[in-house]
Amino acid sequence: MxxxxxxxxxxxxxxxxxxxxxxxxxxxxxxxxxxxxxxxxxxxxxxxxxxxxxxxxxxxxxxxxxxxxxxxxxxxxxxxxLAPPIDRRADYYRWLFFAAGPVEAAVTNKALGFIIPEGRERMAGYGTFDHTIDALESAVSGPGWICSDQFTAADVYVGAQIDWGLQFGTIPNRPSFDAYAVRLRDRPGYQRQRELDNALIAKMQRNSQ
Missing domain, CATH: 3.40.30.10 (Glutaredoxin)
Incomplete structure (x- = not known):
C-alpha cells in the first residue's frame, strides 16, 4: 500500500x-x-x-x-x-499564493460575469482582472521557470492556472503565457498526468452510461 x-x-x-x-x-x-x-x-x-x-x-x-x-x-x-532552498523561496511563495488567491478570484469572478463596481477595487483584494493578469505575466515572462532555472511546485500550480486558462479562454493569449505553456507541456510529468486523467475520464464516462 x-x-x-x-x-x-x-x-x-x-x-x-x-x-x-x-x-x-x-x-x-x-x-x-x-x-x-x-x-x-x-x-x-x-x-x-x-x-x-x-x-x-x-x-x-x-x-x-x-x-x-x-x-x-x-x-x-x-x-x-520541487522546492527551492529556503533562502531562495521568495518568488516561490509569492507566486504560488498569488495564483491561489488573486488569480483564482479574478478569473472566477470574470467567468461568472461579476464586475467590480468602479471605485470599489480595493475591497476585492485583487483589484481588477487586468491588473492581476499583468502581474501574473511578470512572473513567467523569463525564459525559464518561476524560480529561475529550477522547476518547482509553484510552476505546477501557477502553470496549471495558465494552461487551463489558455485552453478555456479565461486567461488571454499573450506571448509570455503561450511560451510558458509550451515549456510546461513538454514535461514528462505533465504528459503522464494528461494521459492518466484522460483515460480516467473515459472510464468514468463509460461506467456512468
Whole structure:
C-alpha cells in the first residue's frame, strides 16, 4: 500500500495534484470520486468537510486545497527538488499564493460575469482582472521557470492556472503565457498526468452510461 492516498475527479482541480504527484514520482493510491454521492458521502466528508476534491492523505495526515497540497508534497519529498532552498523561496511563495488567491478570484469572478463596481477595487483584494493578469505575466515572462532555472511546485500550480486558462479562454493569449505553456507541456510529468486523467475520464464516462 502506498503512503499517499489521492482523492480526485479527473474533471476537476484534481488534475493539478495528479500532475504534482507525477512530478514527485512517489507511488500513490487513487480514489476517484463522482460529484454526486462520492464527494458527499460521510466517509469522504470526514476527510474534507467541503465535499470537494482534491485531497490527499499522507502518513495519516490530511491535506486539502491544491496549492497547499503542492507545497506540502514538495517539502515531504525533497529528493524530487520541487522546492527551492529556503533562502531562495521568495518568488516561490509569492507566486504560488498569488495564483491561489488573486488569480483564482479574478478569473472566477470574470467567468461568472461579476464586475467590480468602479471605485470599489480595493475591497476585492485583487483589484481588477487586468491588473492581476499583468502581474501574473511578470512572473513567467523569463525564459525559464518561476524560480529561475529550477522547476518547482509553484510552476505546477501557477502553470496549471495558465494552461487551463489558455485552453478555456479565461486567461488571454499573450506571448509570455503561450511560451510558458509550451515549456510546461513538454514535461514528462505533465504528459503522464494528461494521459492518466484522460483515460480516467473515459472510464468514468463509460461506467456512468
Amino acid at each position: 502506498a503512503e499517499i492516498t489521492f482523492y480526485t475527479n479527473p474533471m476537476s482541480r484534481g488534475q493539478i495534484v495528479r500532475w504534482m504527484l507525477e512530478e514527485v514520482g512517489e507511488p500513490y493510491d487513487l480514489v476517484p470520486l463522482d460529484y454526486g454521492t462520492g464527494m458527499k458521502a460521510s466517509d469522504y466528508l470526514a476527510i474534507n468537510p467541503m465535499g470537494k476534491v482534491p485531497a490527499i492523505v499522507h502518513a495519516g495526515k490530511t491535506i486539502t486545497e491544491a496549492a497547499a497540497i503542492c507545497a506540502y508534497l514538495a517539502d515531504a519529498f525533497p529528493a524530487a527538488h
